[in-house]
Amino acid sequence: MTSDILSAIIVSGIVLGSGYALMASGLSLVWSTLGIFNFAHGVLMTLGAYLAWTVSDAAGLDFGLATGIAVSIAAMVGVGILIERVVVRPFYDHRDILLITVMTTLAAMIVIQKGIQLIWGARLKQLAPIMPGNVRLLQTTISAQEALIIVLAPLVLCALWLFLGRSRIGRAIRAVGQNPSAARLIGIDVSLIFIIAFAVSAVLAGLTGVLLGSVRLLTPEFGAEPLVKALIIVIFGGLGSLSGTILAAYIIGLLEATLVFLVGIYWAPSLIFVLLIFVLILRPQGLLGKVVR
């Protein structure tokens, strides 16, 4: 393997990993706060990208990319709150909330995905890149947008880390995830925290969509594959551990890039699943996971 190929694999792995990390951290946040998986997380990424496209593109409202992204991110706050209200909140006191919300969030995913298809049609779309042109990195050429993703993802994740670790609301989110009844007894409004966790998670999904929407083509199924990857990553990284999720995102990104090179794009995704199964046999709690509650 020449150094060219190696660096190409590493760079494309990091690009993949950055997108996965942004995507999976939102899924992980909702899991560790509410103990549910939001299967609509992928379609939120799609919706975020389409909203940004409509506001920014010349074929849409033509307000420019900055406005498009801002509107999209703001709208994701509302969408996140709406999802929580409509398909999660009615089941908080239910014993089988985990199973019920698998169904309700899957239902939300399908409804939103079909809605996107109705509104925007099946024709492929693409967002304009935030940064046009190409960049050379480690003897490999990537688009400037991909370079931006490499830089932006760690910054966003650091901000999320600081928010959860240092801010009053962030700490309250963690407290609710670890012990909701004790959190209630120190005056935390648990249902407000659930809403905030969903909103932050939806913003992360929308941001991922906006960033990847100029690297890939937009279809109503745009977020489906990233959702599956994000699920794998959250489990592989260890349920309830944000640092595990982020570590796993970059590992899976690099692994995928390597496998694409070795066995081609056709078999790479299946092989990742096979490897994951072996890892989970050896380490059922995932990379940095704790015992599942």
Add this chain to the structure above:
Amino acid sequence: MSNNTNALEIVDLRAGYDASDVLLGISLHVGLRERVGLFGPNGHGKTTLLNTISHVIGPRAGSIRFMGEAIDALASQKIVARGLIHVPQANRLFPDMEIMETLELAAFTPRAQKELKTNLECVLSLFPRLAERRRQQCKTLSGGERQMLSIGVGLMCAPRMLMLDEPTLGLSPKLKDELAEAIAEISSRGIPLLLVEQDIAFVLSLVDRMYLVDHGEISREINRGAEVDHQDIMDMYFGSERA
């Protein structure tokens, strides 16, 4: 202004879980500087009573007034904001959080945030062991340390009244004494106290007055200084066999 003289006033409170009623009409009161004990066997409603007061579960009937105002329809966080603080039994707190982080977070309501600094100093001087272990995660604490942190968390909430549910559960006699001292110190600052305990000597050493809870009702009220009839207590636990 009402000429109310009680911190807490409960009239004919009923509550329970699902189909079963646990509290069958409880009435009691705690004065503004009073320390009151709740004593009785397990499963007779003491913890349910505290849970109902702090609105972890909703009351089915009856009224709860705190500092003269009805609180039975308020959500838990609003009750905490008013300063009625419930320190629950065997609270495992937030396993992955450090001691200092937990204490700072506990000053969550605006009123508690204003008092954060003074309350933190007070907690750390009351429980120096917490100060020594400030960076340690809650899940690594011993039972005694966790109990101290639980009470510390309650104090960080800026209490105008404290309800403690079995603070010495499972602790050694030496630790019990330490906690008793700390609790006495807290109530000596004029914070009214409602204390649930199984250890009769422990309750009596700390309270002015005590209620016996029996099958979801108050069966007796005992004033401090009054002779405790041990036969009564034995009867409560084992059933009366006297005709």
